[in-house]
Amino acid sequence: NAGVMQNPRHLVRRRGQEARLRCSPMKGHSHVYWYRQLPEEGLKFMVYLQKENIIDESGMPKERFSAEFPKEGPSILRIQQVVRGDSAAYFCASSPNLRDTQYFGPGTRLTVL
Amino acid sequence: AQTVTQSQPEMSVQEAETVTLSCTYDTSESDYYLFWYKQPPSRQMILVIRQEAYKQQNATENRFSVNFQKAAKSFSLKISDSQLGDAAMYFCAYRSAKERGGNKLVFGAGTILRVKS
Numbered sequence: 417n418a419g420v421m422q423n424p425r426h427l428v429r430r431r432g433q434e435a436r437l438r439c440s441p442m443k444g445h446s447h448v449y450w451y452r453q454l455p456e457e458g459l460k461f462m463v464y465l466q467k468e469n470i471i472d473e474s475g476m477p478k479e480r481f482s483a484e485f486p487k488e489g490p491s492i493l494r495i496q497q498v499v500r501g502d503s504a505a506y507f508c509a510s511s512p513n514l515r516d517t518q519y520f521g522p523g524t525r526l527t528v529l
Numbered sequence: 530a531q532t533v534t535q536s537q538p539e540m541s542v543q544e545a546e547t548v549t550l551s552c553t554y555d556t557s558e559s560d561y562y563l564f565w566y567k568q569p570p571s572r573q574m575i576l577v578i579r580q581e582a583y584k585q586q587n588a589t590e591n592r593f594s595v596n597f598q599k600a601a602k603s604f605s606l607k608i609s610d611s612q613l614g615d616a617a618m619y620f621c622a623y624r625s626a627k628e629r630g631g632n633k634l635v636f637g638a639g640t641i642l643r644v645k646s
Contacts, residue, residue, distance in 0.1 A: 449632065458620055458636035459574070472632055507574060514632060517564070520574035 418443065420510050420521035421490075428527045429498050437493040437524045441510030448491045449518055450483060453505040465491060498528045531556045533623050535637035542611045543645050549596075550606045550640050552621030560626035563597065563604045564634070569617040577619070580604065582626070608642075616644040 421440040429435050441448050446467050451459040461475040465485040476483065480498075485491040495502055505525050509518035532555045542548035554563070565577040580588045580597050587595050592612075596605045608615055621637040 447632070449634075451634070458638045459634070461633035461635070464632040475633065505572060509574075509634075514628070515626075517576060517579055518634060519576065520566075522571070522573050525572070 420445075420508055420519055422506075422508050422521035422524050424524060425522060426525050426527070428529065430529050431499055432497050435495040435498050435502070435526055435528075437495075437506050437508075437526070439491040439493070439508030439510075439521060441491070441508075442512075442519060445510035445512050445519075447511045447514060448485050449509045449511075450491075450493050451507045451509065453507060453523070455504070459507060462493075495526075498526075500528050502526060503528045531558075531561075531623050531625065531635050533621050533635050533637035535619075535621055535640050537640045538638075539641045539643070541643045541645060542608070542615075544613060545610055547607060547609045548611055548642065550608075550619050550621075550642065552604045552606070552637060554602050554604065554621070554623050554635075556602070556623065556625075558625055558627065562624045562626060563595075564622040564624070565593070565595070565604075565606045566620045566622060566636075567615075567617045568620065568639070569614075574620075578606065611644050613644050613646060616642055618642075 448465045450462040453459045463476045463483045464472040480496045482494045505523045507523045508521045511518045561582045563580045567575045578590045592609045618639045620639045622634045
């Protein structure tokens with residue numbers, strides 16, 4: 417059973433560009449979570465999705481950030497008009513249901529020049 | 530809101546010896562889950578151990594065990610017979626058991642563990 421997949425592993429964008437981060441959950445997992453890790457800090461929750469629904473986006477910045485988890489395909493975290501402060505590692509996790517342990521992907525390291 | 534505190538930014542241990550990493554948390558809830566995750570230089574987040582708050586027995590996974598003190602809101606991780614591969618950043622995390630709000634993990638700032646040969 418393959419683990420949580422994230423791509424790309426590294427992404428470089430210039431200020432003002434868009435960043436798209438992809439996450440494929442483990443097989444059988446319908447719950448996806450996105451976290452952000454700023455340099456030298458712990459992970460911070462951003463958003464929780466189930467198939468086609470955003471359940472909790474309380475940790476998501478109000479502007480420029482959006483997330484989706486379509487019926488088919490991976491979950492996407494989209495950052496529009498990136499700024500230097502968006503440089504961070506973005507982790508996706510998945511679980512089969514709400515009560516189960518969250519398993520993490522390898523993360524996407526976003527660098528904004 | 531729940532908070533998780535790891536008061537040791539960095540710890541060192543000699544290979545084959547035992548080390549304990551500290552974690553305290555603040556919550557008004559009675560039912561929740563606690564976790565330790567390991568983040569090696571590869572940056573992958575790896576689950577080390579999980580504890581349900583309603584269980585009095587401390588969780589154990591091979592060389593890793595916890596000391597869960599619910600009244601004191603303390604959740605320390607003990608690593609026995611430390612190995613070079615244990616060197617990593619360790620994060621303590623809390624998750625509510627409530628249906629609403631029970632989805633997010635709240636992480637501490639982490640403790641860097643160095644293992645000396």
